[in-house]
Amino acid sequence: MYDGLTIYGSTEFLSNVAGKESLFLCTIATTETSRIEGITGAGVTPELTEYTPAADVELIVRGAPSCLPEIPQTVVGGVSAPTPAVITKAALELANIPFLVADAGAAIKPNLPYIKINDQAGKDIRTGKAVDSAENIFENAKILGKTLSQITDHLIIGESTPAGTTTALGVLTALGYDASFKVSGSMPENPHHLKKDVVKEGMENAGIPWGETVKDAFQAVEAVGDPMIPAVAGLVMGSEIPISLAGGTQMTAVCALIKAINPDFDFSRLCITTTIFVAQDATSDINHIVEQIGDISIYAVDPYFHKSDNEGLQTYLNGSVKEGVGAGGAILAAMTQGISLDDIRQKIEKLCQEIF
Amino acid sequence: MYDGLTIYGSTEFLSNVAGKESLFLCTIATTETSRIEGITGAGVTPELTEYTPAADVELIVRGAPSCLPEIPQTVVGGVSAPTPAVITKAALELANIPFLVADAGAAIKPNLPYIKINDQAGKDIRTGKAVDSAENIFENAKILGKTLSQITDHLIIGESTPAGTTTALGVLTALGYDASFKVSGSMPENPHHLKKDVVKEGMENAGIPWGETVKDAFQAVEAVGDPMIPAVAGLVMGSEIPISLAGGTQMTAVCALIKAINPDFDFSRLCITTTIFVAQDATSDINHIVEQIGDISIYAVDPYFHKSDNEGLQTYLNGSVKEGVGAGGAILAAMTQGISLDDIRQKIEKLCQEIF
Numbered sequence: 001m002y003d004g005l006t007i008y009g010s011t012e013f014l015s016n017v018a019g020k021e022s023l024f025l026c027t028i029a030t031t032e033t034s035r036i037e038g039i040t041g042a043g044v045t046p047e048l049t050e051y052t053p054a055a056d057v058e059l060i061v062r063g064a065p066s067c068l069p070e071i072p073q074t075v076v077g078g079v080s081a082p083t084p085a086v087i088t089k090a091a092l093e094l095a096n097i098p099f100l101v102a103d104a105g106a107a108i109k110p111n112l113p114y115i116k117i118n119d120q121a122g123k124d125i126r127t128g129k130a131v132d133s134a135e136n137i138f139e140n141a142k143i144l145g146k147t148l149s150q151i152t153d154h155l156i157i158g159e160s161t162p163a164g165t166t167t168a169l170g171v172l173t174a175l176g177y178d179a180s181f182k183v184s185g186s187m188p189e190n191p192h193h194l195k196k197d198v199v200k201e202g203m204e205n206a207g208i209p210w211g212e213t214v215k216d217a218f219q220a221v222e223a224v225g226d227p228m229i230p231a232v233a234g235l236v237m238g239s240e241i242p243i244s245l246a247g248g249t250q251m252t253a254v255c256a257l258i259k260a261i262n263p264d265f266d267f268s269r270l271c272i273t274t275t276i277f278v279a280q281d282a283t284s285d286i287n288h289i290v291e292q293i294g295d296i297s298i299y300a301v302d303p304y305f306h307k308s309d310n311e312g313l314q315t316y317l318n319g320s321v322k323e324g325v326g327a328g329g330a331i332l333a334a335m336t337q338g339i340s341l342d343d344i345r346q347k348i349e350k351l352c353q354e355i356f
Numbered sequence: 357m358y359d360g361l362t363i364y365g366s367t368e369f370l371s372n373v374a375g376k377e378s379l380f381l382c383t384i385a386t387t388e389t390s391r392i393e394g395i396t397g398a399g400v401t402p403e404l405t406e407y408t409p410a411a412d413v414e415l416i417v418r419g420a421p422s423c424l425p426e427i428p429q430t431v432v433g434g435v436s437a438p439t440p441a442v443i444t445k446a447a448l449e450l451a452n453i454p455f456l457v458a459d460a461g462a463a464i465k466p467n468l469p470y471i472k473i474n475d476q477a478g479k480d481i482r483t484g485k486a487v488d489s490a491e492n493i494f495e496n497a498k499i500l501g502k503t504l505s506q507i508t509d510h511l512i513i514g515e516s517t518p519a520g521t522t523t524a525l526g527v528l529t530a531l532g533y534d535a536s537f538k539v540s541g542s543m544p545e546n547p548h549h550l551k552k553d554v555v556k557e558g559m560e561n562a563g564i565p566w567g568e569t570v571k572d573a574f575q576a577v578e579a580v581g582d583p584m585i586p587a588v589a590g591l592v593m594g595s596e597i598p599i600s601l602a603g604g605t606q607m608t609a610v611c612a613l614i615k616a617i618n619p620d621f622d623f624s625r626l627c628i629t630t631t632i633f634v635a636q637d638a639t640s641d642i643n644h645i646v647e648q649i650g651d652i653s654i655y656a657v658d659p660y661f662h663k664s665d666n667e668g669l670q671t672y673l674n675g676s677v678k679e680g681v682g683a684g685g686a687i688l689a690a691m692t693q694g695i696s697l698d699d700i701r702q703k704i705e706k707l708c709q710e711i712f
Contacts, residue, residue: 023507061499062499096506097506098503098506098507099503100503102469103472109472111496112496112499113458113471113472113473113496113497113499113500113503114471114472115469115470115471115472116459116465116469116470116471116472117469140467140468140469141469143417143418143468143469144469147454147455147456147469150452150453150454151379151454151507151508152507
């Protein structure tokens with residue numbers, strides 16, 4: 001159907017949105033979970049991970065981060081892997097798709113106009129008290145989802161949430177899904193044992209025995225989740241249009257929350273769009289998680305970085321970075337607007353040269 | 357052309373936007389100027405005026421304010437005049453025009469998703485230090501204006517800024533315009549002497565001698581303006597689409613700032629849309645101000661409240677309320693989408709019965 005695209009599920013959603021007016025909303029959030037040593041690669045030091053979402057969206061809008069002196073990059077084997085924000089920027093600019101930022105609770109706010117859904121960042125999930133009033137975040141986001149339905153025909157929701165696969169694991173586990181050793185990660189080595197231990201400690205401190213599930217859907221988020229998850233669930237449930245959830249295994253936690261809130265929710269209006277680096281990741285299994293939730297198509301894009309001479313982009317091939325800031329969904333959205341994959345990759349290379 | 361419409365200038369803008377996809381953005385801001393006794397009617401007490409913008413937009417989105425126990429109403433002669441937010445709500449809902457809120461610096465934040473342009477509210481302009489970094493507000497708003505240009509074909513910008521005609525007078529005066537006794541007001545008696553004294557005191561404290569003009573455009577805002585003015589100027593100058601400035605004499609201060617920033621700005625892309633209660637107000641003169649700035653068409657809508665049995669709406673006929681929250685612009689935008697004035701008035705009456 002499109003170059004580099006692998007489809008898990010149906011092509012129907014894709015046909016529905018082809019050529020339609022689209023809008024990209026990047027939801028940003030942080031939790032202090034990302035400060036745990038070794039849990040995420042989304043930042044040069046654990047402390048700097050909280051700057052990554054703001055820096056990413058500033059890079060897309062302003063061409064450079066202004067909240068940080070340095071551009072977020074993952075350094076692996078002496079080579080810097082450029083943030084996936086550069087992929088998102090390239091694809092959206094080529095396809096002239098508008099880009100908006102929504103704050104679901106980021107500790108560091110970006111220096112640009114953004115939509116406030118929730119102000120407060122999440123805490124370390126080991127406390128078992130990760131997020132305050134997840135239902136308020138959800139209800140507020142529903143209002144925005146309704147408004148955005150009036151504004152566009154296809155909403156693409158990306159996210160930037162450091163250590164977000166750990167908090168996704170928390171929500172999935174607390175809701176009763178088998179997700180241990182299945183969530184993705186931002187580094188070649190996926191620290192599954194650490195993630196599981198962190199979630200387990202959080203559940204214990206929240207009074208949720210390991211192996212048991214919470215009765216109230218929002219309790220899972222409040223105990224061991226992050227603010228992005230109820231925000232994106234609210235955006236989806238408040239809207240009435242096709243929505244691409246542009247992200248990796250973190251978006252499965254959003255789907256799990258939606259199903260917990262409304263077990264009859266019709267998932268045919270949604271899809272998950274991601275990169276081949278997530279979908280074919282040997283250290284995780286997005287399909288295994290999704291199958292437990294419902295009939296949700298996954299579209300995985302391969303940006304063909306093996307064709308690129310750029311050293312930074314080549315690091316993606318060994319799993320240094322897999323996804324983020326809706327990179328896979330942005331590429332696919334651009335392709336549904338008639339932009340070729342080769343043009344997108346060339347634009348990514350050009351931006352890499354200009355920015356880094 | 358449309359029922360109840362008086363045109364000052366050309367019909368060209370109106371023809372350009374008829375039937376086009378529109379988006380309404382309500383810009384909210386406060387300054388402590390509104391706490392001055394007798395300066396504004398936009399609130400039951402001077403202290404409560406700072407709640408009015410948040411309450412207005414909550415009324416439009418949620419059907420009731422949640423930041424205040426009471427709905428903002430101006431009480432004149434024992435009869436409550438409903439906030440113009442109800443007019444905006446009726447018109448936009450009938451025409452299915454999306455409504456977004458932008459915070460340019462409101463002291464009280466609305467309990468709903470909104471776009472943050474600037475966080476900090478303005479101070480009392482008598483200090484001569486009303487607004488911090490007006491240029492930052494302007495530059496941030498430019499980014500949003502650019503994005504909104506990608507999203508819609510016609511942007512309608514309303515505002516809710518208590519005591520905003522006084523701060524508009526400040527900016528107009530500091531930029532060298534003859535506006536004393538010409539700005540509108542929210543009460544039947546327009547406290548022109550008080551407004552002038554307040555502006556004069558502010559200019560003196562800012563070191564701008566009365567009768568002299570500032571050299572730097574943003575200095576006028578920082579001394580005696582409000583945060584809404586640079587925000588809306590930035591939205592306009594960052595965008596490339598037709599824009600309706602939905603408001604009264606406050607929007608002339610926006611136009612004056614735009615001209616000060618770029619003396620060659622082409623105003624044919626803009627219009628001012630307001631109500632007949634402003635345009636034909638014996639206590640003010642919007643046309644006199646606009647003529648000094650440039651060739652800007654003014655469209656003034658008469659909602660025909662004399663046809664209504666609603667006591668509250670009838671108070672508009674004696675000048676109790678004249679404009680606000682982009683009421684005039686919202687009615688006109690709905691009419692350009694084919695909605696009749698009678699249908700809009702009936703919807704306003706219906707909402708008044710339900711809400712008040």
